Amino acid sequence: MTRSSSQLLSVSARLAAIGGSLGVVAGVAQATIGNRIPDWTGNKDSHVALGLLTIALGASVLVAARALRTAPVPRPETLTATTLWFAIVAVVCSTTVGRLWIIPGALLLAAAGVTLAACGWPSFRRVVATNWLSGLLGLLGALEMLMAVSAASAITVAAGLVAGGMLIAAAILSRSGRRTMVIVLVAATVPFVAATWWTIITPVLTVVALAIGLVTSRTVRPRAAGRGARLDRQSVG
């Protein structure tokens, strides 16, 4: 890592730390007095839940910022994930705490941009392309969680959160082999699908997640991102 990259990461970590801290404050304000200052907090129906979500996401940014500052030499995968996470939190929380997110959101987007600069566009692009299907699987898990949190039944919420979390875990652990992947995906998604089959979207999501999970578990992965991998021919396809 070059000196300029280190400096960029230092700037990114500071931006993220300030943005994350302000985000946590915004979340606390939404959870406690959000219904009393609706013009500032977006006049949300579920201000407590959205405040708690914002606090959690803000805290996750703080953790990531600290990791950026303390990690000796961050890998391209780490920098790519951090870039995306900062951007995702910046976008998601713009829908949770109204105007209170303007400053934290701007800081996080800036942090994402600086982290991307430190990572370098070619590395970022290569890591994203290499992990694209796993990313889609993780995205499906996040979508499952998004649907789950809107459910009226606590059991359905729990089933959906578990299902979404397991899909994300499956995306991360997609090296663990086809059988494990199938077991994880089926176990993760069946209860939520059983409770919500009539939406059509959850069964479709499950089928697609299963297909992507099987493919990612079969796909040969590179030994190191950013370089061509030396692969055994029999394991391809």
Place this chain on the structure above:
Amino acid sequence: MHEPTIELDPPGSAAGSSDDMTTNTPVGEAESMTRRSMLHRVGVGAATVVVAGIGLGSYRVFDNGVLDAGDGTAYDAWANWRADGTPLGTVAAAILAANPHNTQPWIFHVAADSVELFADPTRRTGTLDALDREHHIGLGCALENLVLAADARGYQGTVTLLPDPADPTHVATVALTAGPSAPSALHDAIGDRHSNRGPYTSGAVPIEVLDSLDAVAAGLDGVNVRWFTTPADLAAMGALIIDATRAIIDDELQSTDSFAWFRNNRDDIDSHMDGLTLDAQGLSPVVLAVAKMLPATSRTAGDSFWLDQTRTVHTATAAAYGVITVANPDDPALRLIGGRLLQRIHLAATVQRIGLQHMNQITERIDRDATLAQRSTFASEMDALLAQPGRHVLSTFRIGYPVRAGRLSPRRPVNQVTR
């Protein structure tokens, strides 16, 4: 044995094009890899498109309340209506009454010994209810719930209709005096009563059940219910309702005034806490979910759907029609009493697990024709169907054993309707 190896960028990587590929394998195998790489890219692209589609659908599920129908602040009134034993608690029951297009056209003034019921003139449906017939009937329904709730809370409720001749919006005073607590089956059904716009089974409603619904009219003077149960009567009434529905759709003003009270998305429901919703249309779970995920329908598309539902579901599966009749449907007092009877019948039907849907298309056209000073075929045809000289239709509904339970409609909370 050691297998030959190939060097390649990982599938799907930006550097994984055939140009970048280096290999120590024969040319045919390289071409195979190129095809495989191409197929892989196509597959990844297709998966991306599919996941993007799922993303859109998932967001609609989240945003439009597909998984939380009947939950949230807009529906809290259905869960909390028994909690308050004071006069204010009677209002909590009153606001759950049936009312036209869920406009909730009421305002309450609550004191320690009385509850005053006022009409809210800002909550009219315009040309759809041209003579305020449904407006008053809805207030009568609320009045009935209020009286039942007063009885259950240990108050003797004495009703005075239209107590102030100088103020036509002051529709009733309910004086509350201490009395024995008198909970009733009708009172207990208040939180379970919903208009059921879904299909009904082919089972007929037995005559003794209709008699029991008749019996609730005791003490309400000047109003009656006439039942239509024979196949010929059902067909005639169904045809008239379909014709009236078509006439409303063809009348752009009526159609527009009706559409103004349709809440097409969850944000509108949470914001207004009134109006008709997709949830309350009696659709199957799958159709309802798809309808909520699709973009909002236009007025004309909604009208077509309504006509289709009226023809293929509402009239096609009605086990019987009930018609509330009065001597003078323009008399506000009779409208209020008729509303009380309508609410009682709906509650009694709820107790017996019978579905009920208010079907006011005929009277909406009768009143619209009256305001336009045009001869109404609907008035004469309805009088002919009633065959009760001196009595006229006040409101119409269908009943039957429902295929699926009715769903909750949003309600404004008590603090928004009390002054």
